Amino acid sequence: MQLVTQFLLANRARLRVDVELEHWRQAVLEAFGGSLKEITRAAGVFARLSQKKFLAYALYKVAAEEGYQNAAYQYAVIIGTDVVRVHGGLAQSLAIIKDLVALGHPQSHITLSDIKLQSGSAENRKCAVELLEKAWRLGEPAAAFRLGNLYREGKAVEKDYARAIAWYDRASEKGAPEGHFMVGNMYSRGQGTADGQPDDSAAFRRMEQAAMAGSVEAQYNLGHFYLEGRGVDKNPGLAVEFWSMASARQFPIAMLNLAKLLTEGEVVSKDHRRARGLLEAAVAYSGSDRFIADQANMLLEKLGPAKKDTRCTIM
Numbered sequence: 429m430q431l432v433t434q435f436l437l438a439n440r441a442r443l444r445v446d447v448e449l450e451h452w453r454q455a456v457l458e459a460f461g462g463s464l465k466e467i468t469r470a471a472g473v474f475a476r477l478s479q480k481k482f483l484a485y486a487l488y489k490v491a492a493e494e495g496y497q498n499a500a501y502q503y504a505v506i507i508g509t510d511v512v513r514v515h516g517g518l519a520q521s522l523a524i525i526k527d528l529v530a531l532g533h534p535q536s537h538i539t540l541s542d543i544k545l546q547s548g549s550a551e552n553r554k555c556a557v558e559l560l561e562k563a564w565r566l567g568e569p570a571a572a573f574r575l576g577n578l579y580r581e582g583k584a585v586e587k588d589y590a591r592a593i594a595w596y597d598r599a600s601e602k603g604a605p606e607g608h609f610m611v612g613n614m615y616s617r618g619q620g621t622a623d624g625q626p627d628d629s630a631a632f633r634r635m636e637q638a639a640m641a642g643s644v645e646a647q648y649n650l651g652h653f654y655l656e657g658r659g660v661d662k663n664p665g666l667a668v669e670f671w672s673m674a675s676a677r678q679f680p681i682a683m684l685n686l687a688k689l690l691t692e693g694e695v696v697s698k699d700h701r702r703a704r705g706l707l708e709a710a711v712a713y714s715g716s717d718r719f720i721a722d723q724a725n726m727l728l729e730k731l732g733p734a735k736k737d738t739r740c741t742i743m
Contacts, residue, residue: 632659
């Protein structure tokens with residue numbers, strides 16, 4: 429892969445217009461041993477690099493025109509969102525997506541469903557639901573999750589919590605922990621329960637399933653369940669463990685809450701050194717969430733400057 433990458437970078441200056449891309453196609457196919465999957469994988473790497481967008485476009489285009497559906501889908505996305513500006517890019521993108529739907533490409537069904545939902549007409553909303561149902565039958569768990577959202581929110585369909593839970597369960601059965609997470613959230617709000625009241629025990633069980641399946645949001649929520657004794661016996665130690673798990677995965681609100689516990693020292697022993705590190709990380713990973721960054725900075729100010737390490741170091 430390193431040699432292939434060097435080859436691609438060495439040839440990037442030749443990727444100026446489509447006519448030159450035609451001359452470059454065979455060199456790309458030879459470099460990747462004809463593997464369209466590997467070409468698409470390399471394109472994905474370059475798509476994540478801010479300075480290599482056109483290279484990603486060129487690679488996707490080669491694999492797409494060789495008939496690889498996943499590459500065609502990514503090519504449609506990259507020209508349809510103006511990541512790489514192409515004349516008539518949006519129209520081309522939509523045409524490719526529709527062609528892929530006709531070929532049975534699951535992710536294209538989901539994307540076309542999103543487009544239909546944006547239009548707002550009753551006919552398009554109905555079509556959007558049918559596209560998601562077809563994507564589910566084609567084996568796409570994300571489609572079941574989207575359908576759960578539609579029934580939970582009452583978008584494009586009549587609000588139906590029981591159906592929402594059923595679709596979330598289907599997503600979970602196919603390996604999407606977010607399904608358990610959403611059902612847990614619903615039970616904690618009294619959505620889908622027999623009496624319309626919150627069921628913390630059921631919510632806890634679903635959050636636990638989601639957390640064990642790898643949902644960082646569920647790991648964070650379990651911290652609250654254990655800290656507050658909601659649906660489970662109160663256990664601050666386990667709350668710290670779950671917030672530590674989420675913090676290790678760079679979840680900023682978990683970092684902030686865990687730092688608060690370590691600063692206050694009421695439920696766990698004080699540890700200002702660790703709290704400071706968590707707060708600094710929370711600021712770094714907060715992104716556009718100013719609340720987290722502001723709260724973390726306020727706590728950092730209260731902690732004051734870090735103490736110098738005066739321990740003797742043996743050279």
